[in-house]
Amino acid sequence: MGQVHSRAYSRLLHHFPDAPLLPRLVAVADTDPARRAQAMQAYGFAAAVDDWQALVAQDDVEVVSVAGPNFVHRDVAVAAAQAGKHIWVEKPVGRHLADTTDVAEAVREAGVASAVGFNYRNAPAVDLARQLVCEGRLGRVESVTVRLLSDYAAHPDAMLSWRFDPALAGTGAIGDLACHGLDLATHVVGGQAGQISEVVADLATFIPHRPQPLDPTAPRSTILAGGPTGPVGNDDQVGALLRFAGGARGVLMASRVAVGEQCTYGIEVHGDRGALAWDFRRMGELRTALDQGYTDVGWRRVQVAPGHGELGAFQPGAGVAMGYDDLKVVEAERLIRSIAEGRPIGATLDDALRTAETADALARSAAERRWVSL
Ligand SMILES: NC(=O)c1ccc[n+]([C@@H]2O[C@H](COP(=O)([O-])OP(=O)(O)OC[C@H]3O[C@@H](n4cnc5c(N)ncnc54)[C@H](O)[C@@H]3O)[C@@H](O)[C@H]2O)c1
Structure with missing residues (x-):
């Protein structure tokens, strides 16, 4: 990084x-x-x-x-x-x-x-999603689904890097993946209504031992077979139910061992008058179901265009894709502007703290097998 x-x-x-x-x-x-x-x-x-x-x-x-x-x-x-x-x-x-x-x-x-x-909150389609929710186009938000699925640790011989050691990483899938989803959900639903107020979670570690690293600086998915192994001390997967302060309910699933999934990161929001869905792998698209009746509603695929978020700083028109690195340029720009203007712009340490509080609640909920309030 x-x-x-x-x-x-x-x-x-x-x-x-x-x-x-x-x-x-x-x-x-x-x-x-x-x-x-x-x-x-x-x-x-x-x-x-x-x-x-x-x-x-x-x-x-x-x-x-x-x-x-x-x-x-x-x-x-x-x-x-x-x-x-x-x-x-x-x-x-x-x-x-x-x-x-x-x-x-x-x-x-x-x-x-x-x-x-x-x-992920810096993607123009996510800006558009937040705007649509904020304008009330979905009506009352009822359900939020966030999925962060990756296969980077799916191989059982993937090296025991710092990521699998609680003393070095803290949690596993929670800190590495789920925290992105918690921030996305809170950001898109927005405001006080988007704050997560209660969680219940279930964790799993499916690969309890992995090969010890020979070279601690080797890339995270280095495959090592045969040598000595050590224990994996944190979660490979987290599943959770979320309650939002505004009354919406959420479902979160994050895994680092999900065979067949690479960067399957996304959010779906359903309200009582509409819905939207975003998938990082098609970053420039937002799927929406808006301005229709209650049943048999059709979906539209909106290509973000200049004017949506920061797309115009990167591409001349709709349908020309931005990439992962571009999201970091947006992040840098928001930081530089927040320094120059002396006010927070973009995700800050306050957002990180709220997410860390929720991540901590997920871990406690799983350990104590109960709902935890924030
Ligand atoms: N925002 C994202 O999408 C995203 C994606 C990947 C990783 N990350 C985060 O970025 C961080 C780094 O992840 P990574 O994948 O780049 O890890 P990495 O293990 O690939 O790289 C870590 C780097 O830090 C160096 N390092 C280790 N100890 C150090 C020390 N004491 N002082 C200075 N340098 C030291 C290592 O030599 C290595 O170059 C993690 O916190 C991870 O969660 C974020």
Whole structure:
């Protein structure tokens, strides 16, 4: 994700020529020397260090992207905020609620701007979905379904990386995948009505042991067979029922071991007068069932066009696709503008904290086998 953030800063002016500030890639911190070399050669960073504390102490660093594994988020983000740097932190912002709370408090106390990697809310079709719900076009929102299905850990010999260790990652599918869905649901339903008020969840770990890593920096889905194995300490899958403050009910399913699914990330919202559905794999489309009767309602496929969200900054017309990296350029632009204008724009640490509270409630609900209120 450090590479994705770096590309986003570099491309900011290509897409937003009127951006109020021009990012310059000053320094990168990575414990892996090959990654440091790549950051300088391919991305043009002026300097690379192995210790992030040196980077946070630099006077000429004004914004810090926190894109390491979950176990480094808290310390880096808190130190950066306390040093007066604005921060862009990857989800889930730490391993657990305590980490996220510390970062949110540091941001609040320092008065710095923050952004969080809930990139799916930056898709123009998601902007349109939120707008339609907000305008009441669906009527009273009754049900919200979010699905975050991936096969990245489906192979039983996929290496035991930091993601499977609760001491390093916190939760599994909850923090890695479900948190995106919680943010999407809250963002699209919007306002107080979109706040999640109660949850009941069920977790499963289907692959309890995985091969020990030989090279801890190997990509996450590296396949290793034969060697010693170690325990998987967090959830492969989470299923949950959600209750929203506005009365809507939700269903969430997230899995990292879903054979046949790659980036099956999406949301469906049904109201008493209409419905909508969005799937990340067809990012530029929003399916809608609006302005009709109650039964036998037909669906329409809307291609987002310039004027919907930030599509116009990337493509000249409807039907020309944006990609994943573009969502991060939007995220960078919202952060830069929030720094320049001194007000929150886009997902912030407050959103991350709300999501972390819900993620924590999901884990507690599953452990205690009961509904948990937020
Ligand atoms: N928003 C999204 O869509 C999205 C997608 C993937 C990952 N993420 C998040 O991004 C974060 C990173 O995930 P990833 O897939 O890039 O992980 P990764 O394991 O591929 O990369 C982590 C990088 O951090 C470096 N690192 C490890 N310890 C460090 C330390 N103490 N100091 C400095 N560098 C250190 C590693 O050498 C490596 O280069 C995670 O929190 C993950 O949840 C978000």
